[in-house]
Amino acid sequence: MDELSDRIDPARAWVAVAGAITTLLVLGSALFPSRVYAGFLWRYYWGPVVADGTRGAECAVRHNGETTFYGSVAQCQEAAGYAATPGYTTVSTVTYALVLVFMLVGVYLLIKRLDFDYSPATFYALVPFVFFGGALRVVEDVSVAVGPDSPVAIPFPFSALFISPFIYFTVFFVTLSGVLGGIALARRGVVERFQVPLAAVGAVVLTMTLAWLAYAVQATDVVGFNAIVPLVTLGGATLLAGATWVVIEQFAPHINRGTGYMGLVIIWGHLVDGIANVLSLDFGPELGLPAYGPKHVVNGFIHNFTPKVQPAWLTETIGGTWPFIVVKLAAAVFVVWVFDERIFDESPGYALLLLVTVLAVGLGPGSRDFLRATLGI
Known part of the structure; x- marks a missing residue:
């Protein structure tokens, strides 16, 4: 078994797996277009992109090889075929997570071959x-x-x-x-x-x-500029991340020992995402913004669940998405704690790659959310 693992080049194995999966999807789409392409690839991946890229479309519906756009939820529900709406579904979220892990392995194998x-x-x-x-x-x-x-x-x-x-x-x-x-x-x-x-x-x-x-x-004239959004988002994330860092350094410095100031950037990036979501979803009308809806499973659940369990007056005052900030902060601090000195000593490349990915998961969508709200679109 050890001899077999020694003979297998991990990079070539990764390329082979990627090629096999791609081949299966292409052949499946060609042989079973209704089930594989329309019912899976289009419904969960390409369809949401098409709907998202079409102005005024509530959904895109694939039926008998043709795509039709509808502007209301009722029309989407009544239409025959596979309906796709802008945003993520549970299937696409899980799949993207798996693809992300697979791609991370590929990137890791690549940087191992470089003088990195x-x-x-x-x-x-x-x-x-x-x-x-x-x-x-x-x-x-x-x-x-x-x-x-x-x-x-x-x-x-x-x-x-x-x-x-x-x-x-x-x-x-x-x-x-x-x-x-x-x-x-x-x-x-x-x-x-x-x-x-x-x-x-x-x-x-x-x-x-x-x-x-x-x-x-x-x-x-459609695109504007609302300076209060980046001020509150970036300023609030900076203040809260700084306060969190000071508390950690004072009472639990071992949490930061592995990542150093990279951990501070991680925490800050995820707070940008959390604060941007709260501003967009709960305070849009007060800021003169259009109506936004959650596009991700976690913040969608929090946005819909919190008003059911907290008093109505509290929801009217601070909204129902504020726990998302707590979740993002707790998750970021946990990640910083997990990346201790041992991980960096044993596998510095893998640790660095994961840290960048963790930052991208928070700061990537967070920067999009606050920039979009800043422009009022």
């Missing part, structure tokens, strides 16, 4: 790319909001590159290009550390994306 530095500097150099992913998603939100005839609109299906799950691949390849380019420059002696050009690439693509959003504010 697993120091905190690499983590910090990747932070702009997490912001970039959230901001890039808002580009598509703006495109849908302004309509297809606007000069800032990105036509479908090109906008699908900015919609989940395809946006993850877009951001991944941009980030991978920055990593490979930085390593190449470092090996040639152009720079001393590859993190410098890597961070520069992240800063450039993030700045370009934010500049495009600023242009959209000037180019159309």
